[in-house]
Amino acid sequence: MSSERGTVGQRYFAGIYPRIMNRVEAGGHGRLRARHLSRARGRTLDLGTGNGYSVPHYPVEVTDLTMVEPNPGLRDQLQAVVGKIRAERWEILDGDAYRLPFEDGSFDTVAASLLFCSLDDPDLALAEVHRVLRPGGTFLFHEHVRGQGVPGFVHDLITPVQRRLGDGCRPNRDFLATLERSPLAAVEIEEHSGAGGLLPLVVGRASGRHDGR
Numbered sequence: 001m002s003s004e005r006g007t008v009g010q011r012y013f014a015g016i017y018p019r020i021m022n023r024v025e026a027g028g029h030g031r032l033r034a035r036h037l038s039r040a041r042g043r044t045l046d047l048g049t050g051n052g053y054s055v056p057h058y059p060v061e062v063t064d065l066t067m068v069e070p071n072p073g074l075r076d077q078l079q080a081v082v083g084k085i086r087a088e089r090w091e092i093l094d095g096d097a098y099r100l101p102f103e104d105g106s107f108d109t110v111a112a113s114l115l116f117c118s119l120d121d122p123d124l125a126l127a128e129v130h131r132v133l134r135p136g137g138t139f140l141f142h143e144h145v146r147g148q149g150v151p152g153f154v155h156d157l158i159t160p161v162q163r164r165l166g167d168g169c170r171p172n173r174d175f176l177a178t179l180e181r182s183p184l185a186a187v188e189i190e191e192h193s194g195a196g197g198l199l200p201l202v203v204g205r206a207s208g209r210h211d212g213r
């Protein structure tokens with residue numbers, strides 16, 4: 001059921017997400033964001049901004065920051081971080097990763113963190129990222145993915161429950177396979193075994209392929 005406050009799932013997620021993530025961010029995740037996002041430049045799109053953990057980490061080289069977030073409760077929470085934005089211009093938009101309201105080649109940088117686990121059609125969303133990125137622009141990704149061995153088995157086991165409680169989040173998503181199928185090519189990939197292998201992350205950069213795919 002949806003209202004102007006969002007679906008029941010979105011409202012639940014907007015309440016629970018900061019309670020879980022405040023500790024994760026303070027425990028080192030914030031530092032990882034800061035290092036990763038320091039590469040953002042120029043006109044930048046942050047896709048699925050959530051309550052804005054990435055927002056304070058964009059460097060001064062980001063001139064315009066566009067934040068797209070479909071969950072009304074999380075968009076409200078974003079107001080608490082807008083004072084930390086260093087870009088000259090910024091905007092917060094409702095929106096959908098599958099139909100971005102921007103012309104082709106609009107952005108120098110597109111960044112997404114912990115987004116692709118939540119999407120039913122990650123291939124379509126990556127095609128949209130590619131479309132709105134200017135030729136030679138940078139896609140900065142930071143995603144949690146299915147683990148190897150026992151952690152991977154645990155991720156498969158908990159996925160049906162986490163999808164319901166985490167607004168669609170699938171802990172067993174293989175983001176790098178989606179990226180490999182996309183019109184974007186990875187330029188750099190770091191793999192992190194967060195929380196003893198239970199929260200593996202892939203963090204990196206990609207740009208448009210030169211092979212025309």
Ligand SMILES: C[S@@+](CC[C@H](N)C(=O)[O-])C[C@H]1O[C@@H](n2cnc3c(N)ncnc32)[C@H](O)[C@@H]1O
Nearest residue numbers: 048049050053070071095096097113114115118
């Ligand atoms: C796990 S949260 C991550 C939030 C934030 N990027 C961060 O790093 O903390 C996933 C976010 O993706 C958003 N989201 C879900 N489906 C989306 C869609 N189709 N288009 C854009 N954002 C979406 C959710 O509302 C949520 O804010």
